[in-house]
Amino acid sequence: MRFSRRSHAEPEKHSDNLPSRALLWLIASFGLLLTPQTDRLPVWLILVCIVLAGWRWLAQQGRVRLPGRLLRTGIMLALIAVYLVQVRGSFTVDTAASFFVLTVGLKWLETRTARDFYVLFYILVYLATVNFLFHQEIHWALVNVGAIALLLIGLQVLNAPELPGGIKAGWRRLGVMLLKVLPIVVLLFVFFPRMEPLWSVPLVSGQARSGISDTMRPGDISSLAQSSERAFRVTFGGPMPEHRDRYWRGLILDTLDKGTWRQSGYEPYRRPGRVNVDGGVGELQPREYDVLMEPTDQRWAFALENSLAVSDNVVKEEDDLFRFRRPADSAVRYRLALGDSAGQVSQSLKANEARRYLQLPASGNPRARALAEELRQSSDDMGVVRTLLNRFREQPYFYTLRPPRMPNDGIDSLLFDEMRGFCAHYAGAATFVLRSAGIPARVVVGYQGGESGAGNEYLVIRQYDAHAWVEAWIEGRGWIRIDPTAAIAPSRIESGLREAVAEEGSFLENSWASAQRYGNVTAIRWVSQQLDRINYQWQRWVVGYQGQSQLDLMSRLPGGFGMKELGYLTAGIVGVGLLVAGLISALQIRRGARRDPYGRVLAAWYQLCDRAGVPVRSGETPTALASRLAGAEPGVADSARLFARMVNSHYYKAPSRAGEGAQNSDDELKRLRRLLSTMKRQLRRAGKQQPGTSGFNAHSGKHSD
């Protein structure tokens, strides 16, 4: 297809109609880029985007018209108004990203020219960038890169509507290009200096994430138990602790208020610091462990009992809790070490702390209070604890994911009537009884257990491992862990939730698509473990490759690399990369020239003519040159004419078939070369006969062959 047109604009800008196929790729890319956002975006926004892109596509097909300016402005204002109402003035990165998606959607109504196409290309690329803020898993990374590849194919179609070789050639071209530049990309990724953020950027989405929260109602954690989402993964420097010892403490709930346990007072406000997702660096020491936590938007970090902070992005606070310096709005890696279990017994509880841990509502649950009274009278603090646990162990209490509703005096009905509950119920009830008996106690929320990842290299803790237990203050022994669940359903603590509720069959009963639900099927288990391993390595080494890890890696290189050296190195890589690429292409071109032997013979002949005082004029045919040469040097006239004729017949003959042509042209070449040397000889002879008359003579000394 070929057409010509006159215009005063640049040729490319003039095309009013975008090629449909190019647009299709753009729309496909948009669809792909929306998928990582689906869990985050409001439904109406996704629908609006689908409708707008569909509208554009139908308009391309000619079935509907694109809206005029008035209607377009109306739609735009209406949608922005709806958006503003939805957002209600809360400005976060999350809402900004939603707004960005909305603008992309609106832009569809305005894609008429190639320029609009490029604008869409830019904003879609940036949408992929924004996606990376929210999802860093390997499959989402692949989705984003794939969407960008679709965009690049779309650009190819835009620039060459009759894309030669079809889309397949386009993909191949793109693939080859990506493969060629991959080494440079990897080098840049490794060596580009990771700077401190230029300004501080809060990324808290304000969107609820699944995970434990800072309040606990009976029933909260059991709903969490239906989620198989990953909470965090741990790699141990030494041997993995036993399943029953893996109590990951997250936060402490110390206030009971209308049946809900909560933290007393809010977390103190801290200015959001620099983003710092670096864990510790270097090899894990035997007692150390690395945690890679999924984003929670919270400050709390999970740690085994008696841990110490190693990496500097977590701080140990009172009550043995760990907190991040800024909310974990993206996956965070941190490093802790197991401390000595003995030794750090605090002498006594301060008065305000005792008050805090003995707080109870003024009334309610009379039977539980009576039970506490009874226990109190019979023995000391330790005895009360032991008796309470024995009661849980001996009486027919059940551990269930389907607890009955206990609206009034929930603790009473759990302890004496229903006797069926989940860890949160029992932890709350046990704390209540202990406090009634005058023993300071608190509910601890976190995770318990965890499953080995592929090859037992690391531990995966999922949301269904969420757990609640009790800590009580015993004079002389400090805070001790009391887990009523361990007394009621030892299998929960020994081997996890799956075993504990196996009889009931309620494990992940609502999430039928989760691979964990079918964990008993070996193949599925294996596949999901392998996938998780890939993702874990991806997150540890690629996503988590940040300032500290980079400097750590660099410090292992000889010479001790600092930030400045890294900068130089990056500049060097870019420079050398460009240079190498340039050299390669120059070599290719040189080789291409060498591949045309006729061209070389011809060039040699031109040189010869030049020396003979007949320089070739631009655009001159070989025949014309030959006759001029014949005029200047009659001695070579015949050879020159024959040479020119042969060259002509080579360049202007009909293309012959490949096989026989090769043999022919070899012979021809030989003859051409022979003619060339004949001419040289003749010229030399002519030069000797009449010295001084030909320009050739002056150079003949240099020319010995």
Next chain:
Amino acid sequence: MNRLIRSRWQRWINRRIPRSDVHLLTQKNLFILPTAAGSVFGMLLLIMLLTGINYQNSLIYLITFLLGAVFVGAMHQTHRNLSGLQLTLVQAGEGFAGDDIQFRLRAAAGKDDAIAITLSEDDTWVRLGHVPAGQSVDVALPVASVFRGYLRPDSIRIETRFPFGLLKAWSWMRPVSAAVVFPRPIAAPDVVSTVDDGDQTASSRSPEGNDHAELRPWREGDMSQRVMWKRFARSGQMVVADWEADKGSPHWLDFNAFSGTDHELRLSYLSWLVIERSKAGTRFGLNLPGQVIEPDAGSTHANRCLRALAVWGEEKPRDATATAHGSRKGTDNLKANTVVSGART
């Protein structure tokens, strides 16, 4: 200042790309720069890098580097698209002033495919499309003409933006051959065809029967019948008589017939007459100062006459460095102004 830079640049280009009808695109004469879209893309990469730095997001770094590298890769691809391509001016066409004159060009790809190539001259352009490696494609590029004479565009721009439109690689071909632009036909006044309609022997008529004769010295191309041989015998000077009566002849289209009119306008009249006669299929000859074409008929003859009209008084552009001939870029010379006002009515 700007103008100085531009002329310097032009001179540098002209040195780099000598005039030739065969133009092989190599590293020496190929230029590559980002397009406007490419510059914006560069800014986008910068913004992405900033985002990556501020959110300490490794994957954003990664995607930024990837796209940056794709940009560099595209540079090579775009360059290779044109490099090795050979552009040959196969035929410079003919046409009437004010029309687009077709320049037939042949593009032969080297060892790489040439994809999405555009040829352009001033403000006309033609899309060449795809030239597979080792093959060639012919294309006609229309070049706007303004006045009659030789038409040679200063440069034909060959450009590609493939694959992504972020970069453009281009070169200029500076052809040697020129097209011939016939004078724009303008209906000639009636006087010519009505006068002396009955006389069939104008060509062989003897000079004696004429009263209004203009005497002028002999010029090359004057017919021997018109030489005043008697006078030659007397004084030894070759003198030619131009007879007013000649214009009345239907066989002869005479430049001198339209006395008092502008030369270019006369040529336009003659051009119109040639077309008319040629359409009617009658025999006619053409008498131009310095050139006479004997009466004949047929399209070849008409074409010959038109060519003669086109290049009358014009120098064929031969020099390798001269600027454009006849294209719009050359309109700043004096001749163009007068002719355009006369010819475009």
